[in-house]
Amino acid sequence: MNQSLAVLALLMTMQADTAAAGSIRFQCLYHFACSKFGDCGSADFTLEFVIDSTTKRAVLIGNNGLATVQAYEGANSVTFLEALASGAVQTTTIADDGSSVHSRHTIIGENISNSQFIGTCTVGQ
Known part of the structure; x- marks a missing residue:
């Protein structure tokens, strides 16, 4: 299913109890990243978050879907917190000025793989 259609369907479901609900969309571009080994460099990574203004439910639209x-x-x-099935978490904090950091704490097999991305986000409806 197209990601935009999936978001629309999810937002419609979240808004079923609220006649005049709205949403806030954060579109983020991360242009700098560091790995757990201290390797840092340029990045081209995007994430998108949508919050229902009334219910405060939120979704992440990323490279792995919704x-x-x-x-x-x-x-x-x-700050957005994504709890993974492994028990690890990924967090994204967006400051009022649009600056943002996305931290990945991922378990692959029995090994932790962490990285951090620095970028900016824009806010829309």
Whole structure:
């Protein structure tokens, strides 16, 4: 299924109880990355998050498709937390000025594979 259609279907489901619900979309581009070995360099990595304004439910649209995430809104940023089946987590924090960091903590087999991406996000409806 087309990712845009999947997001639309999910948002329609999330909005079933709310007649006037809206959504906030964060489109993020990460241009710098570091691995657990300290190797750092340029990156070309994108993520997109959508939050239902009424229910506060959130989804991640990424290179692995669509995933439900938790959104934590604070005074100066929003953080998205994706809990993986392995028990590891991935987090993305977006500051009010659009700067962002995406941290991957992934288990591959019995080994941890972590990396961190630095970039910017734009906000839309």
